[in-house]
Amino acid sequence: MPFNLSLAKLKNLSGLHYVIIGLLTVHVSWIVFHMNLVSKDLINPWKLGGYGMYTKPNNKARLRVYDIRDKTKRLSKKTYASKNFRDENLRYIFRCRKITEEAFLIFLRDNPHLANVDLRFLIRERKFTRSPVAVKWVPHSVAEIKWQQSDKLTYSGSVCGEEYSGEIEYRP
Amino acid sequence: MIAQSGFAPKFSNFLWPSENTDGSYNSGKLNRLAIMTAMLSVFFEKAGRLAKYNVEYGYEPIFLTAGMLLALPFVLVEKYSRWAILAFVLLLLPSISADWVTYANHSWLAVWTIPVSLLFVKYWDDPLFADYLRITLGVVMLAAFAQKVLAGTYWDGSYIAYLSHYGSTTERLFGFLCSDTTLQQPCGWHRFIGIFLLVWQFAVGVLLLVGIRSLLFLSVEIGFLLGAGLFADEMNFQVLNIALLCIAFRVGMSYRLFAACVVLLLVDMHGIGEFIDYAI
Numbered sequence: 038m039p040f041n042l043s044l045a046k047l048k049n050l051s052g053l054h055y056v057i058i059g060l061l062t063v064h065v066s067w068i069v070f071h072m073n074l075v076s077k078d079l080i081n082p083w084k085l086g087g088y089g090m091y092t093k094p095n096n097k098a099r100l101r102v103y104d105i106r107d108k109t110k111r112l113s114k115k116t117y118a119s120k121n122f123r124d125e126n127l128r129y130i131f132r133c134r135k136i137t138e139e140a141f142l143i144f145l146r147d148n149p150h151l152a153n154v155d156l157r158f159l160i161r162e163r164k165f166t167r168s169p170v171a172v173k174w175v176p177h178s179v180a181e182i183k184w185q186q187s188d189k190l191t192y193s194g195s196v197c198g199e200e201y202s203g204e205i206e207y208r209p
Numbered sequence: 210m211i212a213q214s215g216f217a218p219k220f221s222n223f224l225w226p227s228e229n230t231d232g233s234y235n236s237g238k239l240n241r242l243a244i245m246t247a248m249l250s251v252f253f254e255k256a257g258r259l260a261k262y263n264v265e266y267g268y269e270p271i272f273l274t275a276g277m278l279l280a281l282p283f284v285l286v287e288k289y290s291r292w293a294i295l296a297f298v299l300l301l302l303p304s305i306s307a308d309w310v311t312y313a314n315h316s317w318l319a320v321w322t323i324p325v326s327l328l329f330v331k332y333w334d335d336p337l338f339a340d341y342l343r344i345t346l347g348v349v350m351l352a353a354f355a356q357k358v359l360a361g362t363y364w365d366g367s368y369i370a371y372l373s374h375y376g377s378t379t380e381r382l383f384g385f386l387c388s389d390t391t392l393q394q395p396c397g398w399h400r401f402i403g404i405f406l407l408v409w410q411f412a413v414g415v416l417l418l419v420g421i422r423s424l425l426f427l428s429v430e431i432g433f434l435l436g437a438g439l440f441a442d443e444m445n446f447q448v449l450n451i452a453l454l455c456i457a458f459r460v461g462m463s464y465r466l467f468a469a470c471v472v473l474l475l476v477d478m479h480g481i482g483e484f485i486d487y488a489i
Contacts, residue, residue, distance in 0.1 A: 053328060057341050064321055064345065068352045076359055084310065086317030088352040091441065092360035093368060127310045167367040170392045172375065 084130045094172050096162040098129035103157040105181065118147040129160055133197035136180045138205050141192055149209060155183045237287065239461020240333035244326060245284040246462055246470050247452035248297055250445050251319045252277045253474045255304065269303065276300045291327055298324045315446035321345055322453055343457035346450065347417030354410040363407050366400030373399060378482035379442040409433065427458050444477035
């Protein structure tokens with residue numbers, strides 16, 4: 038019987054038994070940690086191996102980019118590459134993670150035609166409501182970059198109620 | 210010998226291996242077939258991703274996936290079984306490293322189970338490996354139950370109502386039970402289905418942990434997994450689960466069940482919903 042364990046039996050366990058018990062302990066610990074992150078809305082429950090898929094619709098976070106030089110204008114997705122930007126931001130799985138300086142630089146490296154253009158990055162996600170049952174797209178994380186000189190830009194943003202800012206040197 | 214339950218129905222003959230002429234079972238071979246089926250589900254998932262292949266990704270994903278396929282038949286050969294699993298796991302590592310953030314839950318389950326077989330000299334005969342898989346699957350069931358309770362979307366039926374109205378073709382299976390007006394307040398049927406799923410997952414998790422290995426239980430659980438796979442139009446996870454359950458219950462995988470799993474994986478490449486849409 039699996040739960041018929043006595044102290045004597047525990048002493049007779051082989052090294053392999055301890056390895057197996059260790060693996061199970063790590064797995065359970067990770068699931069508990071994952072649930073803790075989900076309960077605080079810090080991660081997408083569908084990802085990272087916590088078995089939280091099909092608990093609610095996948096939030097499917099998506100990026101929009103705007104040119105904010107004069108009048109705010111949304112850029113067509115066909116005019117910029119965002120795969121590496123998305124990868125650098127861990128595909129938006131960690132919901133309250135700030136957009137990194139490296140991500141801004143990667144975006145500019147992948148889209149040199151947007152250098153010297155003030156930009157707004159808006160990450161939207163699908164939000165599930167239970168009463169009434171519906172899903173709607175809502176802005177979740179926003180950041181802006183503004184060029185001070187051709188080799189220097191400032192950035193600012195907010196995510197999960199936290200604001201951040203900084204300065205980056207840009208070398209094409 | 211297989212621990213045959215007195216309650217096992219006759220249809221289980223389709224699922225479970227029949228006895229050899231001397232009354233014995235070649236469980237080692239059938240367990241190797243089961244782990245190969247689990248690996249096959251991983252291979253199919255990777256092959257499915259190649260459908261979105263872009264030449265910018267280089268040729269590495271193609272070589273790695275082809276390598277996985279080549280390793281699979283050797284899993285069946287006792288002498289090379291562990292080497293084949295080792296090769297498969299090594300070929301899998303680059304994709305885990307590159308895609309860990311978006312790795313699907315069933316892929317993580319494969320990571321927690323398939324490589325562990327390498328720790329055993331004869332994983333196909335080792336009851337400790339079978340127990341490890343049984344407990345892992347029980348934990349996964351309870352984790353899925355706990356996540357659903359945490360979300361609260363099954364108690365009130367809101368997630369079933371959502372799928373019934375906005376889901377894919379197969380996910381709208383229970384749509385006929387309630388009208389559109391129930392989006393304001395999920396109807397009784399959708400609440401019942403949500404609560405039933407919770408109770409089922411909890412019960413299966415507990416029964417696996419306790420160590421129930423009745424073939425009736427296994428047959429019903431496989432039937433439920435197939436139903437869930439049909440509903441979610443996602444057979445990869447179900448085939449992986451079924452293969453691992455066959456080892457956990459120490460019966461191995463019959464050739465007929467293996468053939469059924471291969472068919473399901475092939476259908477899954479396109480999606481059951483697509484077939485239904487085409488037929489309708």
